[in-house]
Amino acid sequence: MLKKNIDVEFKITPIELAEQFCEMWSTEQADFFNAIGIISSTWDSDLVFQLQSIVDTGRLDANGINVMRKIGEYSVIDNVK
Numbered sequence: 001m002l003k004k005n006i007d008v009e010f011k012i013t014p015i016e017l018a019e020q021f022c023e024m025w026s027t028e029q030a031d032f033f034n035a036i037g038i039i040s041s042t043w044d045s046d047l048v049f050q051l052q053s054i055v056d057t058g059r060l061d062a063n064g065i066n067v068m069r070k071i072g073e074y075s076v077i078d079n080v081k
Helices: 014-023 026-040 047-056 062-074
Strands: none
Touching: 026 047, 047 062
């Protein structure tokens, strides 16, 4: 029998990523944000510049603005370890 391994590259769409995020448990979602913090810390610029770039695209609709606003409101945590 001949066995082949095939590598396939694909790019996940923003909608697919959002669907995956929404299917995660809260612990996985926290890990997701932790990973963004780790990965973005390797950038030449701070994450806030990317967040401003997102706003500057003009592509955020009311739903996206509302999500970003809620993240900002609920991300104030006094008991961070």
